[in-house]
Amino acid sequence: MRQPPPSRPPLASTRRTFLRRSILAATAAVAGPSLLAACGRRAPDSGATGERRLVISNYPIYIDPSEDGVPGSVERFSKQTGIAVTYREDLNDAQTFFAKVQPDLAAGRPIAQDLVVVPYWLAERLIRLGWVEALPLEQVPNARNLMPSLRNPSWDPQQRHSLPWQSGIAGIAYNLEVTGRELKGVDDLFASDLRGKVGFLTEMRDTLGLLMLADGQDISRPTWDTAQASFDRMQKARESGQIRAFTGNDYQDDLLAGNFAACIAWSGDVAQLVLEQPKLRFLVPETGGVLWADVMVMPRGARNRQAVAEWLNWVYDPENAARIAASVQYISPVQGVQEILAADPATKALATNPQMFPDAAMQQRLRVFGPLSSEEEARFDERFARISQA
């Protein structure tokens, strides 16, 4: 089931990567939860005497791979700690992943993974359901390197159950070749000259959040009432043919191909895509951008707590975090990464990239989409699905 990570140059991405990504996403979308059910559950470790192990699930292409004889992070961690890591890139879609692990977790059975990277809102759901355990943070001294702005988030106020993997910004990407003009903000997505060339994300919080910010709403405390105007605007745009598609990760292909003049997009992706298509731009609207985080959580019943602690401590070491950041180009949650990147001529340019290291002015604009109760989330999901799916 596990595939070797794709080799790719550290600062460039290839078409192959995108194709692979969209095929993976498509496969997951089509096959649904059954796709990965084949990955059977492991027998528990034979106590402390046996080989030490760690099983991690993450999104594809979200860590530096081993290539050209240079070992990637997973390999280096294994060498340094003697822990055998099974690193699966089997997360494509958080909703599908949830559907897959739900039967076991709901019944109180452990799943194969010791650690899973999920979007913060899913972490919040898992925490609320009691399906994740408190992380062994007392054994993670490097956790103090966590950026202050990411500490004690609304989805985990005590900072006990989750630790960020990477964060990023949902903003607007556009292709100057197609738009023929610079864009300023969310209103441009509804401009008549871009009709049928605008992409929205299926990730509800990013799409709705950006529109709500443009409406002057406080997205840190979203309510059904404050969201209606934005939902209505979205629905009108969909019905009139303004929106060409609601996509997941595959928006990148449409952006590169020129099918999208503009779309809601994620910062790290655009930072990489611009190397391939210099006419691409990414903007965080004046009205605000949506800051999100993918976080590491430990599913209930995880067998290798000690290995989890060592992994967390290792990836929160600034040196190690800098390597990962240079490869994936998202916002690293670890303090000290910027200085390390600035010190190396090869990565110097990244250290001044505002999408990787938001400055004070940028930070002022960023907001996190707040938690929704289960009932609210159901209503939001249903309305969003009717706009994007039906």
Added chain:
Amino acid sequence: MSASPASVRPERRRPMGPGGRRRWLPWALLAPGLLLLLLLYVLPLGALIPLSLSEQLDRFSLRTVFTGRIQTYGEVIALYGPVLGRSLRFAAASTGLGLLIAYPLAWTIAFRGGRWKAALLGLVVLPFFTSYLVRAIAWTTLLADRGPVLALLHGLGLIAPLQHLGVLVDGRLLNTPAAVIGGLTYNSLPFLVLPLVVAMERIDPLLLDAAADLYASPLRRFLRVEWPLSQPGLVSGVLLSLIPAAGDVVNPRFLGGPNERMIAGAIENLLLVQRQAPQASALTLLLMLLISVTAALLLRGRKLQELPLP
């Protein structure tokens, strides 16, 4: 998915009459297939009936309580009726379009193929050696706004007339109804061509000679002999094309936009995103019912041995 039972060779050939000693034999040969159908189709479908009449205790548990709530059906018809209607329309349109292409193609292969028949049939099936998913993604590249197909149409000056006909929307081909129907047509073509070729090959050439002897023009010969005798192939082709098209996931997802969604995507979203298992079950059963009724209508009054199913 077909199970091929091991062939059983009787030692002595005897006609099997009623009361014959080997009346169990056909059942034995049918058993693997029937068992498979029962286990993988009938039972799961049956299990959906109580689920569609249940209510979920809460959104994130899998436990449901049977309450006999029939209103769920009304709700999904109200919410997803238009999507269901669109799915059937797209499926019908792609099958109709497919027939327009497949009929002359099959006729040529069957009656004019000569020694190239096998090669021509191979060509029809050739695209199916690549994955269904990869083909849909490849179409997104071909139909892209700056892709080769639009460039060709532009060069031929066809953009304005096609826009007028509604094939192009806002000057684009990708993420339009036309692209989805085209993708569905492309997928169903072999399923239409193969049964038609088989049906046409069964036509006795003597009948065609007789028609010619009786001064029938080629057109008349086609209308009075070839067309009626190829009907069984038409029926099985339509069945094999219409049913998968109505439940297709991939084409609307990659070639359509939010106004071209089809029912399978809606069911998937209900189950995995909105987590409404009863609604998803009700919608699935409605789709199955519609498809079964359609198939029954198509097969009405036909003997199965007439159908040249490949």
